Amino acid sequence: MISTSVKAQALGVAIDDINDTLQTAWGSSYVNDFMDRGRVKKVYVQAAAPYRMLPDDINLWYVRNKDGGMVPFSAFATSRWETGSPRLERYNGYSAVEIVGEAAPGVSTGTAMDIMESLVKQLPNGFGLEWTAMSYQERLSGAQAPALYAISLLVVFLCLAALYESWSVPVVLGNAGRAAGGYRRAAGNLDARAGKRCLLPGGPVNGHWFIGEKRHPDRRVC
Template sequence: GGTYVNDFIHNGRVKRVYVQADAPFRMQPQDIGNWKVRNTAGQMIPLSAISTIRWDIAPPQLIRFNGSLAMEMQAGVKSGASSGDAMRDVQNIMAQLPDGFDYEWTGASLQEQRAGSQAPLLYAVSILFVFLCLAALYESWSVPFAVILAAALGILGALAATSLRGLNNDVFFQVGLLTTVGLAAKNAILIVEFAMQLQAQGKTAFAAAVEAARLRLRPIVMTSLAFGFGVLPLALGTGAGAASRVAIGTAVLGGTVISTVLGLLFVPVFFVWVRAWVQKRNQTETFAKIS
């Protein structure tokens, strides 16, 4: 079949160089025996003098990866298992092979590996970005913690809904998780911002939090219902490609319900805790300066 050697430029175009016998000398299998090689005495002898020819079974083509002999394997995932579980099983199998074997991911598996390793960093950057925006909004480093703690309620709801439906922690679930964090933070902002305004008018942190939760009940419930009914078709999706839609819709719907129900109860508590901690710290610093 010939052997690729190198490239050369001809009339401004790059062309490949193949070493190959002339057509009349490579038409039949027995022609290989007529090829000559040099022996230790420097004489040219035909291959038929030192070898025999027979038919055998071989792969139709030889695959190389980064210059090494390789073979490509494709596998499907059974119902109820995630692609991440399948990839871990493949890694365990490859770890049992003798020395000299290695593996590389390609295609969608490679992209999943890269995306999976970036997920913790993306979560950290998202939370940091939300915290800095809230710190600039409230002009405080402590108040944003009340909102960040509320985002954990949305994560809890997304995890609970996904677990109840028997779904897996895949990349689609992670997209829904980030969306849930934003929604939970939005509901908390509605309460915390109004509580800050009431506290600035002279009310205590507890009274301001209770009043803010009561006044913001209707807008929070209305926006959450609208968002929940909007993602309901995703959570109940069927047909081709439904797995990705169901994973996103379930995570977002579960996070929306739990963050709305528990957020109305716990966000005021978080706000009171944070404001009490800040007040206690300020009093301690003032006492230390006086002493």
């Protein structure tokens, strides 16, 4: 149905009254409740079936204007058939199109998402892109990566400090781990093995033994 607001206003018909009449005629409107044999039942008003089956049935309906007169819908509205999509997507209240895809082999999801955003920027004004589900979580976590890394380092430091009951031992262990970096390439290196074992609680090398070894003048440790 296509209604002309200019004609409706000229006839003294309010848009809200038009919508209320359509809702009552083609849908239903709640009126009140009543008691029936001890049960509360609801009262709904709706047009009779023969008067709401075809689009042309709208011409049978009238709307009361501000002067109290009855104005037919045919005076300010017309109806016609139009084709449309059998499925209408909406996202955050806007008409949308759902796109589901995956990155090509060898391409990260972050790179694929960046390409999608660059393609959307080439569209005309009024088009936008919003991520949802796992893609939204990936974008959200990517922006929080620096903070998450900082929190992770703090948690590891506090756990090591509680394990060895010292604030300085975790710092020494961290230096040992950096000194033994690349232990995969030097698996037989003594420093690499010592650095790896120093970071593993419960191993033969604990924090106090490690500090004592480092302070001993005749022993060389990591």
